[in-house]
Amino acid sequence: MAVHNITFTLNGEAEAAVVPSHMTLLQMLREEIVMTGTKNGCAAGECGACTVLLNGEPVNSCLVLAVECDGQTLVTVEGLAHDRQLDPLQQALIEIGGVQCGFCTPGVLISARALLDRNPHPTKADVQAALVGNLCRCTGYVRIIDGVLAAAERA
Amino acid sequence: MLGKSIFRDDAHGKVTGSALYPGDIEKDHFLHAKLLFTGQPHARMIRMDTAAAEAVPGVVCILKAEDVPVNEHGLVMLDQPVMVGLNSKKPFSDVSRWEGDRAAMIVAETEEAAARARDLIEIEWEQLPVVTSPVEAMRDETIIHGEEPSNVYKHYRIRKGEMAAGWAAADVIVEETYQVPMQEHAYLQPEAGVSYIDEEGRVTVEVAGQWTHEDQTLIAHALDIPKEQVRVIYPAIGGAFGGREDMSVQIVLALASQRLREMGINRPVRIQWTREESVIGHHKRHAVTIHTRWGAAKTGELTAIEVEMILDAGSYNCTSNKVLGNAHLTVAGPYRIPNAHIDSYAVYTNNCPGGAFRGFGAPQGCFVAESQMNKLAIALGIDPVELRLKNVLREGEASITDTPLPAGISIKTVIEQCADKFEEPFSGAQVLPRSFQSLPADPKALRRGRGFACALKNIGFSFGFPERSEAYVELRGRGEIDRVVVRHAGADVGQGAHTAFKQMVAEAVGVPYEKVEGVFSDTAYTGDSGSASASRLTWMTGNAIRGAVEKALTLWKQEERPAVGFFRYQPPPTEMLDDKTGKSNPNITYGYVAEAVDVTVDIETGHITIDRVVCANDVGRAVNPNLIEGQIEGAVVQAFGYAVTENLQSKNGHILNPRFSTYLIPGIRDVPQKVESLIIEEPDPQGPWGVRGMAEMPFIPLAPAITAALYDATGVWFNELPLTPGNVRMRLKNTLVPDLT
Numbered sequence: 001m002a003v004h005n006i007t008f009t010l011n012g013e014a015e016a017a018v019v020p021s022h023m024t025l026l027q028m029l030r031e032e033i034v035m036t037g038t039k040n041g042c043a044a045g046e047c048g049a050c051t052v053l054l055n056g057e058p059v060n061s062c063l064v065l066a067v068e069c070d071g072q073t074l075v076t077v078e079g080l081a082h083d084r085q086l087d088p089l090q091q092a093l094i095e096i097g098g099v100q101c102g103f104c105t106p107g108v109l110i111s112a113r114a115l116l117d118r119n120p121h122p123t124k125a126d127v128q129a130a131l132v133g134n135l136c137r138c139t140g141y142v143r144i145i146d147g148v149l150a151a152a153e154r155a
Numbered sequence: 156m157l158g159k160s161i162f163r164d165d166a167h168g169k170v171t172g173s174a175l176y177p178g179d180i181e182k183d184h185f186l187h188a189k190l191l192f193t194g195q196p197h198a199r200m201i202r203m204d205t206a207a208a209e210a211v212p213g214v215v216c217i218l219k220a221e222d223v224p225v226n227e228h229g230l231v232m233l234d235q236p237v238m239v240g241l242n243s244k245k246p247f248s249d250v251s252r253w254e255g256d257r258a259a260m261i262v263a264e265t266e267e268a269a270a271r272a273r274d275l276i277e278i279e280w281e282q283l284p285v286v287t288s289p290v291e292a293m294r295d296e297t298i299i300h301g302e303e304p305s306n307v308y309k310h311y312r313i314r315k316g317e318m319a320a321g322w323a324a325a326d327v328i329v330e331e332t333y334q335v336p337m338q339e340h341a342y343l344q345p346e347a348g349v350s351y352i353d354e355e356g357r358v359t360v361e362v363a364g365q366w367t368h369e370d371q372t373l374i375a376h377a378l379d380i381p382k383e384q385v386r387v388i389y390p391a392i393g394g395a396f397g398g399r400e401d402m403s404v405q406i407v408l409a410l411a412s413q414r415l416r417e418m419g420i421n422r423p424v425r426i427q428w429t430r431e432e433s434v435i436g437h438h439k440r441h442a443v444t445i446h447t448r449w450g451a452a453k454t455g456e457l458t459a460i461e462v463e464m465i466l467d468a469g470s471y472n473c474t475s476n477k478v479l480g481n482a483h484l485t486v487a488g489p490y491r492i493p494n495a496h497i498d499s500y501a502v503y504t505n506n507c508p509g510g511a512f513r514g515f516g517a518p519q520g521c522f523v524a525e526s527q528m529n530k531l532a533i534a535l536g537i538d539p540v541e542l543r544l545k546n547v548l549r550e551g552e553a554s555i556t557d558t559p560l561p562a563g564i565s566i567k568t569v570i571e572q573c574a575d576k577f578e579e580p581f582s583g584a585q586v587l588p589r590s591f592q593s594l595p596a597d598p599k600a601l602r603r604g605r606g607f608a609c610a611l612k613n614i615g616f617s618f619g620f621p622e623r624s625e626a627y628v629e630l631r632g633r634g635e636i637d638r639v640v641v642r643h644a645g646a647d648v649g650q651g652a653h654t655a656f657k658q659m660v661a662e663a664v665g666v667p668y669e670k671v672e673g674v675f676s677d678t679a680y681t682g683d684s685g686s687a688s689a690s691r692l693t694w695m696t697g698n699a700i701r702g703a704v705e706k707a708l709t710l711w712k713q714e715e716r717p718a719v720g721f722f723r724y725q726p727p728p729t730e731m732l733d734d735k736t737g738k739s740n741p742n743i744t745y746g747y748v749a750e751a752v753d754v755t756v757d758i759e760t761g762h763i764t765i766d767r768v769v770c771a772n773d774v775g776r777a778v779n780p781n782l783i784e785g786q787i788e789g790a791v792v793q794a795f796g797y798a799v800t801e802n803l804q805s806k807n808g809h810i811l812n813p814r815f816s817t818y819l820i821p822g823i824r825d826v827p828q829k830v831e832s833l834i835i836e837e838p839d840p841q842g843p844w845g846v847r848g849m850a851e852m853p854f855i856p857l858a859p860a861i862t863a864a865l866y867d868a869t870g871v872w873f874n875e876l877p878l879t880p881g882n883v884r885m886r887l888k889n890t891l892v893p894d895l896t
Contacts, residue, residue, distance in 0.1 A: 002672060002749070017789075024842075030179075035172065035554060036172070036175070036179035036181075037170075037171070037172020038172070038392075039176070039343070039344070040178065040345075041343045041344065041345065041430065042345075042429075042430040042432070042814070042815055043430065044814065044815075044816070046816045047343060047430075047815050049343055063438075075170065076172065077170075077172035078171065078172045078173075080170075080171070081171055083415060085686075086167075086170070086171070088211035090170040090171065093166070093170055093869075094162050094163075094166040094167065094170060095162060096781075097160075097163075097781040097782065097784070097785045099165075099166045099169050099170060100649040100650065100651070100785055100789065101342065101343065101344065101391075101392060101393045101394040101395075101649025102165065102166070102169030102170075102174055102391065102393070102646065102649065103176065103342075103343040103344040103393030103394060104343050105169050105170055106172050109170060127823075128823050128826075129826050131823045132822055132823055132824060132825065135341075135343065135815060135820060135822060136342055136343070136823075137340075137341050137342055137394050137396070137789075137793065137820060138394055138649050138785075138789045139785055139788060139789050139792075140785075140788035140789040140791055140792030140793070140826060140830065141788075141792065141821075141822075141823045141826045142788040142819075142826060142830055142836065143784075143785060143788065144823070145823070145826070146775075
């Protein structure tokens with residue numbers, strides 16, 4: 001089985017890993033690096049719980065091979081807060097009630113971060129378009145949308 | 156502390172990624188487990204060969220039916236084998252009745268080795284007739300549980316009044332057949348867990364469930380060891396909705412740890428299901444077929460109802476007999492019905508088992524009752540809200556079980572307030588169906604309509620179940636109370652229960668929220684809380700907390716430091732339905748809800764969108780309004796999935812679409828444009844501070860409100876769910892506009 005030595009930037013830090021060819025980015029994060037904030041809800045790119053930023057773009061990490069990340073820049077939910085200061089999106093979801101069981105939350109936050117990075121003043125329809133790949137079974141999405149809009153307003 | 160929208164305690168960990176769900180728990184030297192499902196809806200095992208599997212490098216052990224000391228489980232009836240296979244002491248364990256039955260548990264050094272070994276297990280099966288139609292199952296040509304005389308294993312009756320007189324008094328009769336489908340819970344976190352032997356030698360399972368002490372009881376039963384030697388801990392739980400009430404990985408994990416101990420291997424075991432395993436491997440909301448006839452006088456008063464209901468229990472009971480009981484009673488709605496004749500049957504088939512799911516029989520019962528009321532309103536020419544107000548039960552009046560509902564009936568209030576709120580002008584309704592934005596709809600094809608429905612549902616377990624909830628409250632400090640520690644098993648499945656518990660403790664003790672600490676959901680430290688289900692948890696826990704705080708404060712005044720109060724709350728007992736007439740006091744108390752919707756339907760595509768929902772939900776007393784609104788919004792969207800988007804398909808006992816790409820739960824673009832939560836606070840006399848259970852209620856009336864709105868929009872009634880675009884278009888094509896191609 002071919003293995004690869006790869007290096008990448010993860011949440012601002014240089015990181016290295018030895019990964020087999022078939023290992024997904026999700027598996028590398030959860031099982032090799034043991035950083036479990038990124039969730040596995042379907043392993044098929046259908047639920048969005050495993051969304052991370054790859055060079056600033058949101059991707060389903062279950063659909064990306066770890067070896068593709070060689071030399072790239074990754075951000076997971078663990079990388080959203082800086083110096084214990086929560087990202088405005090994290091703070092808004094807490095305050096507005098966009099978190100229930102929380103399993104979809106890491107992916108939701110990452111997709112929303114990508115949205116605000118390219119569009120700081122989104123409309124409700126923009127938020128819906130950006131989060132169309134993130135399933136949530138608890139909240140009915142209402143407070144997720146409100147939270148993202150509130151975070152945009154505060155920033 | 157009550158009535159404040161305190162931010163939930165667990166939110167910080169959940170937004171930063173530090174919250175640990177069962178699949179996130181790390182321990183040194185993990186072994187990995189895989190379960191082999193039989194994949195056989197109905198077959199008898201002839202031979203099982205694990206030799207090749209055992210030879211796979213890294214395989215530590217393979218557990219089979221013969222390795223389970225007491226090979227049975229089930230929340231109500233022990234009719235389910237832990238594993239199907241040969242040489243089990245439990246009779247009929249060699250028969251697989253469900254494709255999700257388990258045949259083996261493989262424990263190995265790596266997940267890959269376990270998976271490879273699983274694929275190498277050879278099983279020879281003798282095929283048995285697969286029975287998937289409940290009506291066919293009722294003929295008993297093939298008996299699914301060999302020890303039972305019939306597949307029809309539960310039959311409830313209501314015999315009330317004089318049917319002949321009831322029909323004679325009816326000026327209008329509406330007779331219909333309804334069909335409601337299975338629904339998958341689709342919690343985002345697939346089943347997972349870890350097990351190990353803890354420092355006190357207990358078989359310990361960390362898993363996502365709904366009732367730690369019931370998991371503990373069923374594990375101990377199957378392993379044939381005392382309950383004290385089993386410990387169950389719930390870490391963060393990724394949604395439940397009833398789908399985690401039954402055993403998934405609990406017993407097999409415990410079995411693996413017990414076996415490893417016998418082998419002298421002191422290593423933890425983990426298991427993680429895939430999405431497909433989750434959908435195949437746990438129960439569903441019940442599919443039900445209902446034939447019914449309702450009569451009303453021209454003044455609007457109901458005169459008689461007759462119902463025959465057949466509930467597909469699937470391969471094992473799970474909680475089907477209790478779900479049947481709820482559907483049996485809620486099919487009469489919250490109405491005064493002088494004459495009633497109801498027969499309800501639970502029937503075994505080889506389909507995926509039916510079981511608990513938010514609403515627990517009430518969504519099915521209510522769909523029938525409210526559809527009938529909406530049709531009667533049209534037939535009588537009476538406004539649907541008025542018709543309901545004429546018929547709703549009042550204090551002291553005989554309900555369908557011929558006894559009054561418990562005091563505190565607020566159905567009239569929720570109906571009136573919902574209707575009033577709905578009358579308020581609402582602008583901004585977006586007319587275009589949003590999910591088809593890439594295909595702009597022809598404005599001529601868009602029709603709009605309004606619908607209304609209401610519901611009641613029991614709070615807590617019914618029919619004589621010994622309900623209870625135990626709480627410990629510890630007061631610490633010297634002169635003043637510095638800190639309060641509450642210990643309670645109740646599961647926070649995502650609804651925010653633990654935050655609400657702490658608010659109630661702070662209220663009862665009279666200290667700020669920040670002084671309260673919680674120790675939750677670990678059988679080693681907590682008493683039996685009962686389940687996080689039946690809209691019961693806040694209600695029961697609040698009563699237990701009040702009792703424990705009262706005891707602790709008494710001890711505190713007697714200078715005990717720390718002062719520890721324990722209280723076991725037991726509500727007034729309930730009764731099983733009388734076998735012949737159904738007469739009984741089956742429930743402790745009820746929740747009440749009403750919903751009104753504006754719907755747009757595209758008659759060319761069959762696509763339905765909800766423009767607006769008003770939900771009036773009596774919560775008795777709002778402990779945390781933000782959490783309550785979250786429950787209402789979440790329930791409304793989940794019910795939209797039930798009514799419209801979700802279409803679980805099963806053929807010959809096999810689920811065909813166990814994926815999110817083929818089983819469509821609502822996404823962020825399916826959300827109604829506006830969900831208005833109307834929190835009503837009419838105290839429940841038995842509830843703590845007047846609290847009423849609420850989290851299931853907003854799910855229940857949405858489907859019949861949508862079908863009423865569809866009728867308003869198109870003039871066509873829909874008696875079957877789901878209202879997928881294909882189903883809607885087909886029916887409209889056949890009835891409304893035959894020239895649609």
